[in-house]
Amino acid sequence: MRHSRCVILCVLIGLVSLPARADFHVFACEPEWAALTRALMPDAHFTTATSYLQDPHYIEARPSLIAAMGRADIAICTGASLEAGWLPTLLQRAGNAQVQPGRTGLFFAADHAQLHAPHDHVDRSMGDVHPEGNPHVHLSPDQLPKIAEALAKRLGELRPEHSADIFARYITWRVNWNSHRERWRESAKALEGHSFVIQHTGFSYLLSWLGVGSTVDLEPKPGLPPSASHLSQLLTDPGLDKASAILIASHQDRKPAEWLVKQTNKPILVLPGTVTDDSPNDNLAGLISTIVGRLESSITEVSDGSL
Ligand SMILES: [Zn+2]
Structure with a gap:
């Protein structure tokens, strides 16, 4: 009681x-x-x-x-x-x-x-x-x-x-963000001028901030899933040769990227497109640090010829 x-x-x-x-x-x-x-x-x-x-x-x-x-x-x-x-x-x-x-x-x-x-004008096409x-x-x-x-x-x-x-x-938060941003700026020096194949524009703000190109997109048009005809067209895209790796987000279907890996032997990077439940990717600064680190190691692995 x-x-x-x-x-x-x-x-x-x-x-x-x-x-x-x-x-x-x-x-x-x-x-x-x-x-x-x-x-x-x-x-x-x-x-x-x-x-x-x-x-x-x-x-x-x-x-x-x-x-x-x-x-x-x-x-x-x-x-x-x-x-x-x-x-x-x-x-x-x-x-x-x-x-x-x-x-x-x-x-x-x-x-x-x-x-x-x-865009001033958008239509379904x-x-x-x-x-x-x-x-x-x-x-x-x-x-x-x-x-x-x-x-x-x-x-x-x-x-x-x-x-x-x-x-x-x-x-x-701002002080912490600024100090992370300095480190990302350092990493950008190594990444600048490289390019990645993407699927949709989820990583585009970060890539362009890093000076990284992303003109080859697995999506034929924004929001449309990669089609067989679009993927085979990509094989003749001059941008594809230059790309260091294929970058897709965790929620995306891996099959189109895996198909392109088979054709090109390029590495595939599957990264969370947003924060996850676990450290260090459970906050935006941690997640960006992870993405930047993975991009960096993908270009060094490629230039080492270790893939
Ligand atoms: Zn979108």
């Missing part, structure tokens, strides 16, 4: 002493935004709609996600039409007034970045092109600080009582 009373009391004390931020519910469309928000508000509750093993363009608005969106104090997504196939349905079904378009509770990272390759530009901005060493700063401001607006803490964490 005494024991059970203690248990009840302990639970009650535990509840009372929980920090207020534990009541703050974050809905992240992609894991990179959950990781970034966690750096600013580590005590919040997180629901992440997609994982590094999924293609963020296409997911289902399943009931558990609708329920999580219904509870969200903030929804943090990429924007620039990346989630156009599922986010509007999710927002509408959840019916949470806090996180509707135009409200402070809906944050789009792409609104705070300068997107590459915007171009494939799945986003008119706003390439939305896969989360691996951009230069754009992330702008997004993180805007996110810190937005979180501070939603929880003014914690805005000083959030801003202090943003500064810590």
